[in-house]
Amino acid sequence: MDWRGGRVAVLCGGWSAEREISLKSGAAVRDGLCAAGVDAYLIDAGADLLAQLIAAPPAAAFIALHGRGGEDGTLQGALEWLGIPYTGSGVKAAALAMDKLRCKQLWQGAGLPTAAFATLAADTHWAQALAALGGDVMVKPAREGSSLGMARARSAAELEAAWRAAAAYDDCVIAESWLAGPEYTVAILGDRALPAIRLEVAGEFYDYEAKYLRDDTRYHCPCGLPAAAEAELQRIALAAFASLEGRGWGRVDVMADGRGQWRLLEVNAVPGMTDHSLVPMAAKAAGLTFSELVEAILAQARCERPLRAGS
């Protein structure tokens, strides 16, 4: 199905914890597509989203929803059913990318580097779990984003408290060995990795405030790594994305451990796309304007396995 020349719906908003960011991403994407001559319009994805798409099917959907309900495979599945080509990863890759525990298990199986980890539950022996991970950990809900529900723990009491806080976001909670850094993120466009960005945060880690509210987070692109080291980082990021069968575009977060070894943190299937976001920053370093970037992402929109003839 050729969507070119037709109307493109930019899906944003939704009801996840990242709604506000998604509204900004959506507006920026719509403006970027319009500047590229695409007939794009916004849909704030509410309960009537599917009814709207059925009543007036767009030629393609640009998914700018972050978090649950948009980045996690469920919307992708609905669009497959409706036969509407959509941007980014398909059902499986989006669902996997949303789940940090499954990603880490997959990467271990694929021989890709990720920090040691354990799942936490009410009956965890806190002191033992902490000791097994080196006495210094990051606790995170497995299926959340924007650093929500995350905390560092260096004592059994802190670990239990961090588990309790994370469990408010997800019943699956993991603890991961603390990584000294530095921290990088690698944007992926099609089958290539864009220049890596190094993140320099003023606080303990790249938390919600550092991501969206503080103005003392520094971003370095070019990232300052020697060319061979950056190429290796990009190779690992591409391999992590490919291991989920990621498609179209995405962003892979990576940190170095205390010995300078790369450790994969996570894959973002629908990263932020405001004009301050990281993927546009990397694209700019690769010579692409925001408008060219969203056009390139849209150009790869498709259904994975069309369910209906003609879609």
Ligand SMILES: Nc1ncnc2c1ncn2[C@@H]1O[C@H](COP(=O)(O)OP(=O)(O)O)[C@@H](O)[C@H]1O
């Ligand atoms: N094991 C770790 N050690 C130290 N810092 C970490 C660790 N895991 C995550 N972080 C910090 O927390 C931030 C958010 O973690 P991440 O796994 O990317 O989840 P999110 O989906 O919330 O972005 C990272 O950008 C990094 O600054």
Ligand SMILES: [Mg+2]
């Ligand atoms: Mg992240």
